[in-house]
Amino acid sequence: AQKITQTQPGMFVQEKEAVTLDCTYDTSDPSYGLFWYKQPSSGEMIFLIYQGSYDQQNATEGRYSLNFQKARKSANLVISASQLGDSAMYFCAMSVNSGGSNYKLTFGKGTLLTVNP
Amino acid sequence: GAVVSQHPSWVICKSGTSVKIECRSLDFQATTMFWYRQFPKQSLMLMATSNEGSKATYEQGVEKDKFLINHASLTLSTLTVTSAHPEDSSFYICSARDGRGTDTQYFGPGTRLTVL
Numbered sequence: 663a664q665k666i667t668q669t670q671p672g673m674f675v676q677e678k679e680a681v682t683l684d685c686t687y688d689t690s691d692p693s694y695g696l697f698w699y700k701q702p703s704s705g706e707m708i709f710l711i712y713q714g715s716y717d718q719q720n721a722t723e724g725r726y727s728l729n730f731q732k733a734r735k736s737a738n739l740v741i742s743a744s745q746l747g748d749s750a751m752y753f754c755a756m757s758v759n760s761g762g763s764n765y766k767l768t769f770g771k772g773t774l775l776t777v778n779p
Numbered sequence: 780g781a782v783v784s785q786h787p788s789w790v791i792c793k794s795g796t797s798v799k800i801e802c803r804s805l806d807f808q809a810t811t812m813f814w815y816r817q818f819p820k821q822s823l824m825l826m827a828t829s830n831e832g833s834k835a836t837y838e839q840g841v842e843k844d845k846f847l848i849n850h851a852s853l854t855l856s857t858l859t860v861t862s863a864h865p866e867d868s869s870f871y872i873c874s875a876r877d878g879r880g881t882d883t884q885y886f887g888p889g890t891r892l893t894v895l
Contacts, residue, residue: 707886769822
């Protein structure tokens with residue numbers, strides 16, 4: 663079974679500063695994908711970034727980067743130069759495709775990020 | 780990025796009525812779609828996995844006769860909440876898997892269901 667752990671229920675950051683949201687995962691499958699999604703108060707789940715288990719380099723997408731440490735089974739999200747619009751709930755998720763799992767996503771409980779002006 | 784639409788965005792209905800929610804992938808074909816339910820301040824709970832042309836696979840504890848799922852085409856899946864009751868009030872959100880690259884799931888904007 664897969665498990666995602668997000669230990670920070672809430673985080674605060676000053677505008678223009680960087681922030682790291684923690685995520686650890688557990689799976690016995692060697693092939694998996696790690697995802698981060700942003701959910702603002704409107705409810706929509708916005709895809710931010712993806713990291714494959716065999717990717718050699720850490721993923722980056724604009725101000726988002728994923729600090730992938732495979733041995734530690736961690737996939738932290740780093741947001742640089744925070745903006746007020748970054749205030750939202752952030753979910754870490756993982757998918758595997760074994761045993762007909764159909765790439766189902768396992769989600770963490772989320773971290774509520776608040777960016778202060 | 781890939782776009783997924785969901786309709787309606789909100790619905791209020793009387794107890795005992797049925798409600799249909801549509802999920803469409805607009806610019807890609809999705810062989811697999813997923814339906815989630817989310818309670819306030821909680822994470823997403825997977826209800827079922829929907830593959831085009833076959834029966835949906837429901838997660839443990841989800842009543843398949845209560846939540847009917849139809850995946851009629853590569854771009855459309857529907858969730859029907861039958862004989863809705865107040866305890867079915869929730870935020871329902873669908874996703875579609877884009878199998879062309881990283882198998883990323885793209886989500887619709889969600890449907891807020893309130894059953895009176």
